[in-house]
Amino acid sequence: MSNLLKKPAVRWGALVVLVALAVVLPLMLPEVANDTIARICVFAVAVLGLNVVMGYGGQVSLGQIFFLGLGSYVTAYGATNDWNIVLTFLAALVLPAIAGLVIALAAARLGGLAIAMVTIALPIVGLPLARRLDHWTGGSQGLSSRFSDAPEWTGLYHDQWQLYIVLVIAVVTFVLVRNFVRGKFGRALAIVKENEAVASSMGISPYWYKVLSFTIASMVGGISGFMYMSVVQYTSPETLAFHHSITLLAAMVVGGSATLAGSVIGGVYFVFVPVLTNAINPNLTAMLQGAILLLVLFLLPGGLASLPRRIAGLRRSSGSRPGAPPREEAATRAVQKAASKQPTRKADQ
Amino acid sequence: MGTFIQLLIDGLSTGSIYAALALAIVLVHQATGMVNFAQGAMAVLSGYIAYSLLGVGLPLIGAIIGAVVISFFVGALIERLLIRRFERGDEHTAVVVTIGLLTLITGICAWFWSYNNQLFPSLFPNQTIPVFGASVSLRSLGTIIVILVIMGLLQLLFVGTKLGLALRAVSINQQSAAFAGMPVGRLLMVGWGLASALGAVAGVLVAPQLTLTPGMMDTALVYALAAVILGGLSSPIGVVAAAGIIGVLENLAAVYVPFIGHDLKVAVPFLLIFVVLILRPQGLFGRKAVVRV
Incomplete structure (x- = not known):
């Protein structure tokens, strides 16, 4: 199975099928399903942003929802004042990034x-x-705007048009972030996460990489805010409530930190789990979510995204096939080895 | 002038609540090297325990003491059953664990006692006494005095007793402490228990003013964390001073700076943090952490 996935032809084929599905499905699904998928896209991107700073960068951030909220407010403000839509999008991306930069510079x-x-x-x-x-x-009333209604010439329903918008933005964002964390920046960030002293000895400034990763996370948060406004068409102070921020963090951890698949699962978690726990008993919502988060940390620290690898690992250790470890794991192990050669000790007491 | 003194005392009173919570956080950090984001939620749970003890028919002072004692054991149990597993790991994972704990405990409070506000009686009468022409509330004065006394007791515990010596030894170097024959695990439990008991005091003192809700301490936690950043994680005195400064400043800003007002005063400590972090990154009183490679 995993060998099959590595063949380029299979990969391209899968990609074509996925794109075809993304084009066709919105036309066929009922409105509720389209709306749900669109929401999942919104929060998958928000979790992706959190993953940049937390999963890849190793810095816990409890404020991601703030950037989503900021992005949604900027979008709503731009839309109600008839700004150009591209300009609005750019503002919803740049302003949260600037806010994130300023906060990270100090923090x-x-x-x-x-x-x-x-x-x-x-x-x-x-x-x-x-x-x-x-x-x-x-104020407390919030802002609503219907800038994402489907134009006449498309002949689409609103929910279909909105889903197309957020799908395109989500895919582009995921691809960009993927390239980003797998490139030079991502490797440097991995070392900063692993051992700051080693990073600085290699000429990588932990400070600047933390600031940079937080800024990018804020920017991605702003993008998700734009998407939020496209789908929900309404934002209020409630959007950036504290418990949403915690749910976002739980979604990231449950999905799997430092993986792209984990971000998507996180989006699904964010949309579905509160609804599910609410259906069981509204008074139990917070307790169940806390319990889920702690259980995942106990049993599956890598999140749900690590489940296939975990199962494969169990199978391998039971003796069926002593295959070589995957390349990525080998690389992190090498970094860890390099780090463990130089034991650090805090001497600030 | 009268208003000013009144604001000053009230500020010191809320500041002393933040100080208790912040000290609890520092205590946990000294013992186990983690920042406990659930400290506020644990304090709320203690408040609810006191509330339930009141409901059973205990007098107020008995309910409070009972809640403090129960909280000690709750804190110790949390350390043993949950935190112990993550102590040696990555500190960021540990933070996520405490956030999970925060959600869980808030949820437990909501489950047992609902999200409705519950009234909690105060230890002190709701009266004011004249001080230098200002009318100062007895509640504020009482809160300040109780917290000061408890801090004195803690100081005595840490400096004057064998248990305190052992706790300090564990916080400085766990391995050496273990070699010297100290029961490190049990001492860590005591550390968490003490922090939890301290939080309980903060919880029952602030509950009459805010009324009990599961999210009662969320804002107080933010203030306490701000005090911890400003004072420096390694400096209990610095943290207490910072908490006092924050309490007074936010109260003054709420009244004298029209834009801030009462709803935005929570931003005050963070403006302060920005200034301090740019100028003095190790905190007002903290020492610079030196990492040997």
Whole structure:
């Protein structure tokens, strides 16, 4: 199976099938399904952004929802003031990136967990801030805009058109982030995550890479905000509530950190699990979600995305085939080895 | 002038709540090297425990003491059953674990006691006394005094007793402490238990003012974390001072800076953090961490 997937012809074939599905399915599915898939795309991108800073960068961020909210507000503001749609998209991407840059510039100065401790404040400060700046945000009422309604000439329903929009944005974002984390930047980031002292000895500044990864995460968050506005067509201070931020983080961990597939699973988690737990008992929602998060951390630290590899590993260790470890694993192991050769010790006490 | 003194005392009172929570976080960090984002939620749980003990018919002071004692054991159990497994691992995974714990405990509170606000009586009468022409509330004064006394007791524990010495030894170097024959595991449980008990005090002191809800301490946690950043994770005194400064500044800003007002005062500590992190990244009182490679 895994050998089959490695053949280029099979890969291209699968890609063609996927693209065909993405084009045809929105036309055939009922409205509810289209809407659900579109929401999954929105939050998959939000989780992807979180993955850049947390999964790949190893810095816990509790503020990702803030950038989604900021992106959605910028989009809503642009749309209600009749900005060009491309300009609106760019603003929804650049403004959160700038906000993220400024925050990271300060937060990354303190090593360790400072980013987590500062970003937890973002949703908690952001909510009253969004209420206060009612000139731009519409206060508690929020903003709604219907810029993503299907144009006449397409002959499409609104939900179909919206799904096409978010699918295209999501795919492009995923491809770009994939190239980004697999390239030079990603390798450097992996070393920063593994061992900052080793990174700086190799001429890689942990500070700047943390700032950069946080900025990119914020930008991707802003993109997801634009997508959110395209699908939901309404945003309010409630969008960036604290518990959404925690659910987003749980979605990333449950999906699988530092994997693209994990981000998609995270999107599915974010959309479905609160609905499911609410259906069981609304008073149990938070408890069940906390329990799920802790269970995953206990049993499957790599998240659901690591499940196939985990099963394969179990099968291999039971003695059927002593295959060589996959290349990626070998690479991380090499990095770990390099790191463990130089034991670090904190001497600040 | 009267308003100013009133704001100052009220600020110090909320600041002392943040200080208790922040100290609990520092205590856990000293013992196990992790930042416990669930500290606030644990304090809320303690508040609810006190509430239930009241419901059973205990007098207020008895309910509070009972809640503090139960919280000690709850904290110790959490360390043993959940945290122990992640202590030696990556510190970022540990943070995610405490966030899972935060969600779980908030959920447990919501399950047992619902999301509705529950009234909790105060230890101190709702009266004011005149001080330098300002009318200062007894609640604020009482809160400050209780927290100060507890900090004094903690200081005595850490400096004056064998248990405190052992706790300090474990926080400095676990391995050497284990070689010296100390029961490191049990001491870590005590560390978490003490932090939890300290949080319980903060919880029952703030509950009359905010009324009990599962998310009661979310904002307080943010303030406490801000105090921890400003004071430096390695400096208990710095953290307490920072918490006091934050409490006073946010209260003054809420009244004297029209744009900030009462709803945006939570932004004040973070503006402060930005300034401090740019100028003094190790925190106001912290020492620079040196990593030997």
